[in-house]
Amino acid sequence: MTDRTWRIGVAGLGTVGAGLLTFLAEHPGFAPAGGRAVVSGVSARSRSRPRPFDISNLPWFDDPVALAQSPETDIFVELIGGSDGPAKAAVEAALAAGKPVVTANKALVAEHGAELAALAESKGAPLLFEAAVMGGTPAVKMVREALVGDDIKSVAGILNGTCNYILTEMEASGRSFAEVLAEAQRLGYAEADPTMDIGGFDAAHKISILAALAFGCAPNYAAAEVEGIAQVELLDIRMAKDLGYRIKLVASADRSEEGVLVRVHPSLAPLNHPLAQAGGALNALFIEGARVGRIFVQGPGAGAGPTAAAVAADIADVMAGAVRPVFQAPAGTLRPFEPVDPSRSLSRAYVRFLVKDEPGVIAAVSETLAEAGVSIESFLQKPVENADGVPIVLTTHAVAESVLAAAIERIAGLSAVLDKPRMLRIARI
Amino acid sequence: MTDRTWRIGVAGLGTVGAGLLTFLAEHPGFAPAGGRAVVSGVSARSRSRPRPFDISNLPWFDDPVALAQSPETDIFVELIGGSDGPAKAAVEAALAAGKPVVTANKALVAEHGAELAALAESKGAPLLFEAAVMGGTPAVKMVREALVGDDIKSVAGILNGTCNYILTEMEASGRSFAEVLAEAQRLGYAEADPTMDIGGFDAAHKISILAALAFGCAPNYAAAEVEGIAQVELLDIRMAKDLGYRIKLVASADRSEEGVLVRVHPSLAPLNHPLAQAGGALNALFIEGARVGRIFVQGPGAGAGPTAAAVAADIADVMAGAVRPVFQAPAGTLRPFEPVDPSRSLSRAYVRFLVKDEPGVIAAVSETLAEAGVSIESFLQKPVENADGVPIVLTTHAVAESVLAAAIERIAGLSAVLDKPRMLRIARI
Missing domain, CATH: 3.30.70.260 (ACT domain)
Structure with missing residues (x-):
């Protein structure tokens, strides 16, 4: 155990950032392995936007890159989002300076994971992203750490809560996709521009990350075959049910001798199957290993509380000081991702x-x-x-x-x- | 990443030990974070007993304590079993010498966890026991590491595969407890002396460990309220089903302001509940946190492959070098376990x-x-x-x-x- 004080710079003060600052305020000094964590600076698009918590006492950075590079930042937490732009620039700046990075950014990791891993490992800086997949449900840690003693053959599940909510509501209420989506947007369950979610791209980011962790290959978001739920009709939901199935947006990654197949598409799961029974905004995942057999995990895939808890767990991991490859193997030895012809x-x-x-x-x-x-x-x-x-x-x-x-x-x-x-x-x- | 060679001493060559040696033989040098792992010595009750793998090339130790203390042992793996006797002596010897210990021994950790944690932490030696709870399903890592950013309120689930198998078979075949137990013993699914399993004591060891990890208290096996399945009658299985329930052996730990309640007893779960649907030898666990909500995880709770995979994951964790308390908090600051009057x-x-x-x-x-x-x-x-x-x-x-x-x-x-x-x-x- 250590007495070290860890100064945490938080870039991005949206839902997850707010959840994290609230958590750290409620757990002063949060550092399960000993020591002490303090927030040393924050950055966001607008300083003056009304927020449910006080940031007036925290050092403010207009530029997240400056926060990442600040000598007052020991751990950089990136909650800005987006595969490129300021999120990527700030994460790169922190890693280049040898600073541990914790991020919830699935797009960034899925699209630039291999190069970021190489940078992180060359600087000896951890790059952790538990919150990027399944929110508060520890899918990343399970695949990366808990199942290293197994040879994983496939991962598959429901990785987008918005789509799962919409499909569940369509079946329950007998309304069309468009009607339920409009309601979800009014209620704040779906974004104003819902393309990332309903198009399957968010789930594709997540399954690409899990595939890399599970199979020891570089993440390859571009190779994912993606179909969203906009074409799912009520008629099919009903006919499938008559046949004993429920339609779910399933993201899957399978490894065979020929290569890796990563897909996201609406799929039928038998009504008595755990995936069919994971309703509403739940996320659910099967992991199949040669030794362990099938492990199933289910939990909330989004939300301020769960996602902030995952970010906090990653911060605790940084403080615990483990030295691990970012993905399953050191970046230089990751297998090329060989897509299978679907x-x-x-x-x-x-x-x-x-x-x-x-x-x-x-x-x-x-x-x-x-x-x-x-x-x-x-x-x-x-x-x-x-x-x-x-x-x-x-x-x-x-x-x-x-x-x-x-x-x-x-x-x-x-x-x-x-x-x-x-x-x-x-x-x- | 490191080039270090880690020499692993394995004490106990039963089912799990055999699974681990097989795994390490199939993954020469196994060391996900870099370096190289080799088996440097083995110990078991009988050297000459026929085994499905060759140990003639491995240094042999009659005394597991000698293996634990050997200068050729960097990581000591204890798979002997039993809360006291040679298992405890060997683990203490390894920790006293500052050596990392990986064990699958639930009885040892549940009954002597606090003192072992104090010894381990005073010597800076990790003490890991993923395989002690739910075999290959990473319950320990989930609670200890992945949910440190949450305040866990309860953990509850099916933690003994033998009992779950017997209850599932009773319902499916309409046979009595005694008949199904006798068959399970013939098939090797139940031990010759099944008391630990069917009496609920094995599940009580496991839930005591999870309670300590979840609530930051010292494990207190003696405070667990335990009832096994020997009194479960077919009549109750049928009547419960008519009422919409299935009888399961549920182990639970609940925290309230008054204290902690740890229990194992046959319980009714609604037929459509994930616990009711976890049949056969499956294990299943709900973890409820203040922020994350409810996480459910299910998988194989025993068997050579899954349990050895969990031991291998712990070995990888030792090599990754994280410094963490053995339970949720450093041994000296663990809360006393305050049992609630049930x-x-x-x-x-x-x-x-x-x-x-x-x-x-x-x-x-x-x-x-x-x-x-x-x-x-x-x-x-x-x-x-x-x-x-x-x-x-x-x-x-x-x-x-x-x-x-x-x-x-x-x-x-x-x-x-x-x-x-x-x-x-x-x-x-």
């Missing part, structure tokens, strides 16, 4: 066709699938009132995605098929 | 009475409860063929346990009541 991967799928209500349609659809070698697992047709056509849905056994896509395209060309077919994958977990 | 705590309960099949019995039972101020939530009477009496079960709203116990005793004295009533708590989580 069209070759096997998936079970849910497919919906809107067809004319006339004889022979089902036969035509099922014959086309049979010719392509796609095996049907279940089939459902339900009457729909006042509709232009009849939706039929089916689930398939595992099939190469390219084969299924070709079969669907052929079916789309049938004269009895009224609309573009809809394909959703069934989660592999 | 009879004052409020619980919802399930109560079963075996009564004569005659008029007025239900009225007498419910009047007695009403007079005591016990409020009934649900009530169930089912005909039972070829039985001496009729079982009636009820669930109560929250009530002081002492009040409920007195009411049950009064009912037991009624002439129409044939047998000792059975009370089970409904899990608070």
